């Protein structure tokens with residue numbers, strides 16, 4: 190197994206971009222927003238840019254691509270969406286991207302946007318989910334339907350528990366507040382809160398997180414986790430109705 194290092198680069202207000210490398214000479218960037226900041230990190234590690242991977246077309250995940258390509262014109266871009274003047278390699282459901290470090294398998298995950306993809310490196314157990322899944326939450330449904338978003342989260346739910354998840358934003362604390370509001374005094378949530386507060390104190394971030402742990406505490410991801418099950422039973426919701434209810438409530442929170 191290649192020993193991949195992942196640098197988490199804070200972007201804009203609460204975005205994350207990710208740099209993958211192995212201390213050799215090349216780096217891979219996921220979802221660039223602030224190119225200057227990313228170039229500084231690449232320079233400090235004496236890395237050249239091999240390629241950029243994009244999860245969806247929103248500008249807070251793509252706006253750094255132009256500046257990066259200006260500095261590293263030979264770098265490839267893998268994107269599910271056109272990026273104005275830039276030449277891209279289109280990725281969609283079941284695409285594979287092979288880099289000098291690893292291989293990404295791509296699957297489509299519409300809902301937040303129609304073009305959204307999730308990037309999976311099964312060998313190294315890495316999952317880049319953009320704005321589909323957040324810790325204790327999920328993305329807003331802007332372009333797709335609730336059913337599509339529910340299906341997309343279901344695809345992630347079916348992946349193995351040992352995947353490490355890297356998402357597009359630091360929204361965890363706000364997501365926690367929402368869950369506390371809906372699922373009052375839930376014991377599992379209380380436990381998750383303790384851990385999240387510790388992580389924030391230590392690293393000022395709650396990313397990455399382990400998919401198997403998330404399946405226990407995120408009702409958007411797992412309609413059958415303990416807190417969901419009780420709530421669904423009381424309100425006689427199907428999984429999809431429960432997701433629709435939660436997403437709508439969160440939109441107005």
Ligand SMILES: [Fe+2]
Nearest residue numbers: 245247301320
């Ligand atoms: Fe987005």
